[in-house]
Amino acid sequence: MRRRSHWAWGWADRFPDRDARRAIGEQVRAITSFDVKDVTEPVALDAITMPAPRIDAPPSLAAITSIDHEDRALHTRGRSYRDVVRGFYGDFASAPDLVMRPRDEREVDAILDWASSARVAVVPFGGGTSVVGGVEMDERRETYAGVVSLDLGAMTRVLEVDATSRAARIQAGATGPQLEAQLAQHGMSMRCYPQSFEHSTLGGWIATRAGGHFATVYTHVDDLVESMRVVTPRGLIETRRLPASGAGPSPDRLMLGSEGIFGVITDAWVRVQVRPTFRASASVKFTSYERAVDATRAIAQSGLFPSNCRLLDQREAMMNGVAMGASVLVLGFESADHPLEAWMERALSIAREHGGESEGATYRSGAGSADDAAGRWRQAFLDAPYLQSSLVSLGMIADTFETACTWDRFATLHAAVVRAVRDASARVCGAKALVSCRFTHVYPDGPAPYYTFVAPATRGRELEQWTEIKRAASDALMAHGATITHHHAVGRLHRPWYEQERPSLFEHVLRATKRELDPAGILNPGVLLA
Amino acid sequence: MRRRSHWAWGWADRFPDRDARRAIGEQVRAITSFDVKDVTEPVALDAITMPAPRIDAPPSLAAITSIDHEDRALHTRGRSYRDVVRGFYGDFASAPDLVMRPRDEREVDAILDWASSARVAVVPFGGGTSVVGGVEMDERRETYAGVVSLDLGAMTRVLEVDATSRAARIQAGATGPQLEAQLAQHGMSMRCYPQSFEHSTLGGWIATRAGGHFATVYTHVDDLVESMRVVTPRGLIETRRLPASGAGPSPDRLMLGSEGIFGVITDAWVRVQVRPTFRASASVKFTSYERAVDATRAIAQSGLFPSNCRLLDQREAMMNGVAMGASVLVLGFESADHPLEAWMERALSIAREHGGESEGATYRSGAGSADDAAGRWRQAFLDAPYLQSSLVSLGMIADTFETACTWDRFATLHAAVVRAVRDASARVCGAKALVSCRFTHVYPDGPAPYYTFVAPATRGRELEQWTEIKRAASDALMAHGATITHHHAVGRLHRPWYEQERPSLFEHVLRATKRELDPAGILNPGVLLA
Structure with missing residues (x-):
């Protein structure tokens, strides 16, 4: 079975060998004149130490529980720049005590019941591709008796297809390729292609309000969800399957973007498409x-x-x-x-x-037309995150962030963001970062700009340097009326700026909701709410 | 100044005279062979009795407070069939004690402060066009020291226009024609035309998730809102003006459809359009x-x-x-x-x-092309509710309801709904109702069907008979997986079915939100939550 890298983006076999990375380093040096370091190697999986599990699963859940070394390493965090660097250097001190893979809703419910009574934190885990610290356990790890990574990877089926309404009911753990392969048997496609598509899951997309394939109209997965089932510590929330409703505030919209703090999404009815011809x-x-x-x-x-x-x-x-x-x-x-x-x-x-x-x-x-320039662009798009791991091994900072703003503000925002990143990089890395921008989605009232930056780091100080640049960028977004995220989510990483963006009374509402649905406070602590 | 009818839809001068209504009666008889009654007259405004106000406004709010007889009558309820019948017969027992018209956010805040401490219920009032009992005071009137109808009619300005982003900031009390007239000065149009357009307000549209002009894409006002300001008893909620965001659950989406139970919407940034050519x-x-x-x-x-x-x-x-x-x-x-x-x-x-x-x-x-068939259709569409008042004076039941469902369910739902309405009418009115259906909005995964029905009532028993038909229709919607409302809202009228449709844990969430934002429970009691 093909293995996922325990520290880098995606498949382990996609991490280039030393010579290939050296060649990448030469290219970067030629383009940037940055002081590119010599390649180094990540700490190998078997050289990693992590704390022993502090808890045992109850016997009824033993069959779906793993304490395997690799499993725990893979579930320690997501794939932000910060995560990749920590993984590269072998820091797995915050590994979950247990990894659990429920096979159905009943088992999700049993896990939440047990965890609520045992004061065990539960981190819902889809593809583990969060770039905002959404699936790691934060500093409060020690205030819980244990930490479980609840992996939806055993719930990957397309349960029903309604060809008439062009909709399908899909389990939350299905990755992009898994759900597309099953839909293809019905001539359908969800056509939701976040950059993490290869590994991320429907449940993760919904929980984080992922941005999809379409630049206009159906931009977020929000617009594709008909209904969902969410297992909370207080029980099941099942919304009614409808194309639209005006009956009170939308319960789906409260779960969209809830990032695992209210419950575990187990399946959803989503809009699907006939493949374009x-x-x-x-x-x-x-x-x-x-x-x-x-x-x-x-x-x-x-x-x-x-x-x-x-x-x-x-x-x-x-x-x-x-x-x-x-x-x-x-x-x-x-x-x-x-x-x-x-x-x-x-x-x-x-x-x-x-x-x-x-x-x-x-x-x-014609049906075969996906195997062309558009297909190549998509493959290049999906491959882009792999480059980051090579750059990390070359001692570079390489990261992306994204936002949205109204058109009237874009020019000022853009200038301020680029300046903030370059100035911060000059200050902490000794050279102005390379910054580029593209629009991923556009609305009548504004664009969603997506920024990539590369800067030369000092080995061992990468996180400190990156933190300064990230802060400067995020502060600029806030100062110019943009959002801290259009589709990467909040997690733990964006929380300080999310707190500026979110109306303070809405924080009270989220807390009240949390108390109602997760009274023991076990679900993904530290995400969205401090 | 042109007067609003104290009991019927819209302008008082639009209620046809006795002869005209008799002619309508003849037509209905010809089409339906129903036992159409002789025309009768509504109880005149000055013949209405209503309880004396139980409370006084505090001196600081006296200037914006009215206890005028007509004012109180006009603010007693909305314009559902039930409301029109009660108004026709002169039942104004549930009139608000006071009508208050704040001129700015500060005064809204002052009203909520005072009401919270004085245990006075506050019913936010936009155009008063609710067809679901959204602006009346329910059976719990007596459990409050008093009832205030908080009329936003003094806050009607377009505050800012951003022509670049095609957006405008508009006060919540602006009616459709008021906001369109102001936007037209900038060559813009919101193009949100609920059937109540002539009288309903932006704040009402947002609070009730009104359905607009466009049959596809931007169907609900939800899709036009960039941000809003909401005064709650706990303070102001101001969301960030953005074309889109993925930062946590959307605070706007919690306010959209909140129907005045969490706070009073005071203004909003909305998407506007350039007029079509x-x-x-x-x-x-x-x-x-x-x-x-x-x-x-x-x-x-x-x-x-x-x-x-x-x-x-x-x-x-x-x-x-x-x-x-x-x-x-x-x-x-x-x-x-x-x-x-x-x-x-x-x-x-x-x-x-x-x-x-x-x-x-x-x-x-060309710019002038609105004055044609489309314009005539729109005028006929806006005029349709006026017919109901004539039919009421002829002793007829005439009402509409609407829903949405997925395409796979429509045929079965439609048959069941039509049968339910006709059977109930036969049972309680002695004749099968006339039922018709149109789609107001369509989605890739389902339509929003809108039903109109007419049946012969027995004078004095109209509400009892109508209640049976309404119940049969609503039960059929629930039994066949549809929603109790696509764009008419829940109010007090739809609450029993909304309770079936809404996940029960979501009720807890709404209650927790309500406790957080309106701890004294003064805002629109009885709406959404029992």
Whole structure:
């Protein structure tokens, strides 16, 4: 069986060997003139020490409980830059005492019952891909008798498909590929492709309000959920399966983004799609980023609803090998119903009206059309996180963050964010970071910009240096009216800024909800609420 | 100043005179062969008695307080069938003690402070158009020292317009025409047209999750809200203005649908539109309702996103003068950006593939194009509630209800609902009701059907008879997996069925939220929570 890396992103076999990483280091040096370090190796799995489990599972749950060394290492944390660095250096001191893999709702319920009475913290665990400290146990580990990582990995089935309504009921532990493979048997697809798609799970997407495939309309998984089942320490919450309702505040919307602090999502009815047969794609170059932003805004406000509307700034365009010295707007439309010429031609007209240059669109039809440029882009997109692990082994800081803001604020925000990251990097790393930006999603009233930055770290001081840069970036987001996260979630990492963003009375509401549903306070302590 | 009727829908001058109503009665008799009664007159305003106010406003709030007879009558309840009948017969026993009209947030806060300490119930009041008992005071009136109707009618301004992001900050008391007139000065429009548009307010729309103009995508006002300010008895909740966020559960979504039990919405940033310059409309006839439903579903799943996609069953089509002996799908597209031929032609193709017959589409462009068939339809739509008052004076039961369900359930649900209403009417009124259905909104996974029914009542027993029919209809909705409301809200009227639909643990969450934000329990008691 293919193994997941105990410290790095994704599959263990995807971590390049020493020579390959050295070559990456040479490339980075050439592009950045950063002081790239010599490659070093992560602490091997068998060299890792972790505290012995402090608790035993009750006999009734023994069959689904693991204290395996590798299992515990894999469940110690997610895959933020901070996590990868700690893993690289072999720090697994906060490993969960036990890993439990319930096979059904009844077993989830039994775990929560036992944990509530035994004062054992429970961290729901889907794909373990959190980049915000969502699945680790924080400093309060010692205030609990034990910590369980509740892994949904044994609940991966598509339970029902309603082809008429284009919806499916899917267990929360299904990863992207697992659920897509099962839906494909019915000619369906969920088409929710967060960057973590390969490993992350439906339950994780819902709990963290993941951002999906579509740049417009159905941007968050929120818009795809019909209903869900959530096992809380107080019992089951099952919402009614509906396309829409206006009956009181939406219970689904309270669970969307609850990040495991109220209950464990066990399955959900979600909207699915018929696989698209028509596709249109185009790219448009702009010499002026400002005009490119205006063009993107005009398209976002046009009502054309492109499935892809990704504005890459010059640096992103260069790094993606798309263009040199220009910003590039990547446009895509897809449909299982109709040819897309009218949509795409109008979008290209808007782009050209704003000074964009394009060689025109490519149109494809037929079922096989995913194995092309769009497919390659998607693969490159899914592969991107793997690069981070190599950069860590080269002593680099490499991270991403994302946000959303209204259009009127974007220019000021963008300038402030880039400046904040570069200045912080210069201060703590001795060199200005490389910062690039793309839009992942766009709304009529604003974009969701996604930032990537790379800076040269000092070995052994990476986390301290990274913390300063992350703080500067996050402070800039807050100061300019943006959100601390459009689709990466809050977890433990973003909590200080989330506390600024969230109305203070809403914190009281969340606490009251928590007391109601999780009276013993065992679920994912430290997430969302301090 | 034009007066609102103290008992009927809308403007007092719109209630037809005796002869006109008699003519309506003749028409109804001809169509239905119902035993239509002779017209009678409502109890006149000055003949109404109501209990004397039990409380005085504190001196600091005296300037914004009214105990005027007409004012109190107008604030006694909303405009459900039950309300109109009670008003017609002069029952104003549950009138609020005081009507208060705060001019700003500070005064809202002062009212809630005083009311919390004086154990005075506060019923937030926008346009007073609730059809679900949302603005009346229920049986618990006597458990409070007094009741205040908190009318937002002095807070009607558009405060800011952000033309770049196409958004505006608007005070909650602005009615549809008030906010549209102000937005028009900036070339903008909110394009949120619930049937109550003429009188209902932005705050009311948000509090009740009103359904708007667009049949797809931006169906509920939920999708138009960027942020809001809500004054609660514990203080102000102000959410951050963003196009989207993934930071924890959405605080806006907890307030959307809260129906005045957590706080008073004072203003909101909402998405606005540039007025459309391209319009396309068409109607398609179907001899088979089943095939018409399939066609509508296919269009809802096509990704074409029509702004209007209203399927009228045979009876609705007949009553609207659109067609005899056929179901009619009314299709509309609109855009401020592009001509709509490709969209409309594909939608018509889909409809024809399902057996629909159409004379083709009408395309118009230019700013003046609202003064046409679409405009006439809208006026007829806004006028429809006025007919109810005439029918009440003729001793008829005439009411509407609406829901949403997934496509796979619609046929069974529809049959059950129609049967339930007709059977109940036969049982209690001695004749099967006339029932018609249209779709107001459609989703890829299901429609929002809207039902109208008319039955002959027995004078003096109308409410008893109507209650039986309403109960039968609502029970059928619950039994077949639909929602008790897609956009009419819950109020007091729908609470028994809402309690079936809402997960029981979510009731605990709402109660905990209520304790947190309204510890004295003064806000709109009886709504959502028993």
